[in-house]
Amino acid sequence: MILNRSSVLSAAIVLGAFSLSACNLEDAATTVVTAVVAATAATPEEAIVVPTEPVTSLESIVGVYLITEDYGTDGIDEGYMVIDDAGNVTWYDDQSDTFDKGGNCYVVDDDYYNFVFLSENRFDTDLGTATITDNAGAGLIIEFDDSMESDITLGNRSNLLESYFNTLVCPAASENPSASDDGEKTPKQQEKEDKKDSQKEKKDSHENANDSDFQDKKESAKDKGGK
Numbered sequence: 001m002i003l004n005r006s007s008v009l010s011a012a013i014v015l016g017a018f019s020l021s022a023c024n025l026e027d028a029a030t031t032v033v034t035a036v037v038a039a040t041a042a043t044p045e046e047a048i049v050v051p052t053e054p055v056t057s058l059e060s061i062v063g064v065y066l067i068t069e070d071y072g073t074d075g076i077d078e079g080y081m082v083i084d085d086a087g088n089v090t091w092y093d094d095q096s097d098t099f100d101k102g103g104n105c106y107v108v109d110d111d112y113y114n115f116v117f118l119s120e121n122r123f124d125t126d127l128g129t130a131t132i133t134d135n136a137g138a139g140l141i142i143e144f145d146d147s148m149e150s151d152i153t154l155g156n157r158s159n160l161l162e163s164y165f166n167t168l169v170c171p172a173a174s175e176n177p178s179a180s181d182d183g184e185k186t187p188k189q190q191e192k193e194d195k196k197d198s199q200k201e202k203k204d205s206h207e208n209a210n211d212s213d214f215q216d217k218k219e220s221a222k223d224k225g226g227k
Helices: 005-038 187-205 212-225
Strands: 063-070 076-083 089-094 106-109 116-119 122-125 128-134 140-144 152-154
Touching: 063 152
Parallel strands: none
Antiparallel strands: 063 076, 076 089, 089 106, 116 122, 122 128, 128 140, 140 152
C-alpha cells in the first residue's frame, strides 16, 4: 500500500493528538494523586507545607498551623494551632519540645478563640475584632484591635490531619509532670501558664463575651464544627 503525503500528515496529526491526550491524562492522574496525598498526611513526618493565601474569607484561613516561641536558653516552645471550617480554634501544645520537656503528648486547649468572618480580612473573636493577613505564604499574622491584646504569628500551614493529635492527648497534669525532678515549672513555664490564664480572663470579661449576637454566632459555628 502506498501512503500519499496527506495520509502521512493525517496519521501524524492523529498520533500527536493521541500522545497529547495521553500526556494530559497522565498529568491529570498525577495531579489527582498529589492532591489526595496532600490532603491525607497522617503524621508530621509525612506532612508538607500548604502555602497560605491572601485572606478574603473564613475558608482562606482554615488549616493546621505550626506555632513556635523561642525562649532562648529555656528552649523552644512548639505546637500546632488548628482553625476548622466553622472558625473554631484548637491549640495543641507539644510537651516533648525543648521548652516543656515533658512526655510525647499534646496538651489540648479548645477554649481559646472562635473566628467569625466579617468582611475582607476582618474577623470577630472572643477577644474583640482582629485583622488576619497572609505572611507571604508562610503563615498568618493575627492582629487584635485592642492594643493590650498580644498579636499572634502562625507559622507554616501543613496538610497534617487534626486526627493525628487525638491519640496523643496528654493525661491529667498530675500524671504528666515536667522533666524536672520535682515536677515544678520553670519561671518561663510559669510565665507561659500565667499568660494563658490572663488571656482567658480577658476573653471572659470582654464585652463580646456578653454580646448575645456574638454568642449565637459562636454556638452556631461550634455546632457546625462538631466541637
